[in-house]
Amino acid sequence: MSDFITPSWSLYVAGMTVASILACLILLWLTARKKIVGADDNTTGHVFDEDIREGNNPMPRWWMWLFVATIVFSFGYLVAYPGLGSYQGELGWSSRAEYEAEVDRSNRELAPLYAQFTARKPEEVAGDPQAMAIGERLFMNNCAQCHGSDARGSKGFPNLADGDWLHGGSPQKIAETIKGGRQGAMPPMAAAVGSADDVRNVAHYVLSLSNSPHDSVRAQLGKSKFTACAACHGMDGKGNAALGAPNLTDDVWLHGWGEQAIVAMINNGKTNVMPAQAGKLTDAQIHVLASYVWGLSNRPPGTKP
Numbered sequence: 001m002s003d004f005i006t007p008s009w010s011l012y013v014a015g016m017t018v019a020s021i022l023a024c025l026i027l028l029w030l031t032a033r034k035k036i037v038g039a040d041d042n043t044t045g046h047v048f049d050e051d052i053r054e055g056n057n058p059m060p061r062w063w064m065w066l067f068v069a070t071i072v073f074s075f076g077y078l079v080a081y082p083g084l085g086s087y088q089g090e091l092g093w094s095s096r097a098e099y100e101a102e103v104d105r106s107n108r109e110l111a112p113l114y115a116q117f118t119a120r121k122p123e124e125v126a127g128d129p130q131a132m133a134i135g136e137r138l139f140m141n142n143c144a145q146c147h148g149s150d151a152r153g154s155k156g157f158p159n160l161a162d163g164d165w166l167h168g169g170s171p172q173k174i175a176e177t178i179k180g181g182r183q184g185a186m187p188p189m190a191a192a193v194g195s196a197d198d199v200r201n202v203a204h205y206v207l208s209l210s211n212s213p214h215d216s217v218r219a220q221l222g223k224s225k226f227t228a229c230a231a232c233h234g235m236d237g238k239g240n241a242a243l244g245a246p247n248l249t250d251d252v253w254l255h256g257w258g259e260q261a262i263v264a265m266i267n268n269g270k271t272n273v274m275p276a277q278a279g280k281l282t283d284a285q286i287h288v289l290a291s292y293v294w295g296l297s298n299r300p301p302g303t304k305p
Helices: 007-033 061-080 095-118 129-142 171-180 196-209 216-233 259-268 283-296
Strands: 043-048 052-055 182-186 270-274
Touching: 007 061, 095 129, 095 283, 129 283, 171 283, 196 216, 196 259
Parallel strands: none
Antiparallel strands: 043 052, 182 270
16 A cells, blocks of 8 residues: 555554454454343334334344354455555455556557557558547547547647647657656746736737737837746747747647736746656557647648648
8 A cells, every 4th residue: 555654554554454353253242142131022122103112033143154254254355465554465466466467468459450550650650540540549548638539628738739839749759748748847937027017018028929919018118028038938939849838929828818827927837747658558559649649730641631
């Protein structure tokens, strides 16, 4: 039980487990010893609702021995399987190991299916209807939770169908992103920009880069302050794929559009994380999935417009 941070928690759980089983056994023993003296009509003497009497019928012996058998079984189970804190059991069974064995078995069974695509270029795979049907299922199972079933994303989750890429949109870069994940971080920049008014001016300058509605006077005042942002986004605001810095000139807004959204970004910064999928998907599956994602914003060779 890896979530226990100290050995004492493991001992506590093991102790409570054993104590609970022993308590059941003691309760059964005490109950069996207690003799209830019944009335002449074989009732306990308790009367409910004036005429309902409780019969003096002890539980059958077979039921009691069945209860004892379950207690004996529970001790045997705790010896063989995990259940006593961090003790793993004599059989060494774990749900994680069973899950991983099932995944490995499934991957071996599917290996011949994926083998026909691994030797082909992603651009070719993206034009294969069978591969794209498989890629779509992989996307639905592993990516749609964040990027949406149509891959168009939402606030904070990139649109994968518009050709705008933070880290590059080649099939190789997409596969790299899927495999290793990404962590994008913009630090709070208000202190580097200047006063609160300077931050607003920079926000309007950023809006002007994509010809979005803005205050031209504020934008002109904010241009000189934009140098604090240029280290990542470039003096022209076109971003830097090597750093994952967004292009500010294309009117694509991952975390919201407008003065307030940009001011909040400058003041507070932002950290975005895409988890690595290498532990969940095989290289062959990542190859097909990357081809599918690339095909969402590109027309594969040989396909009809």
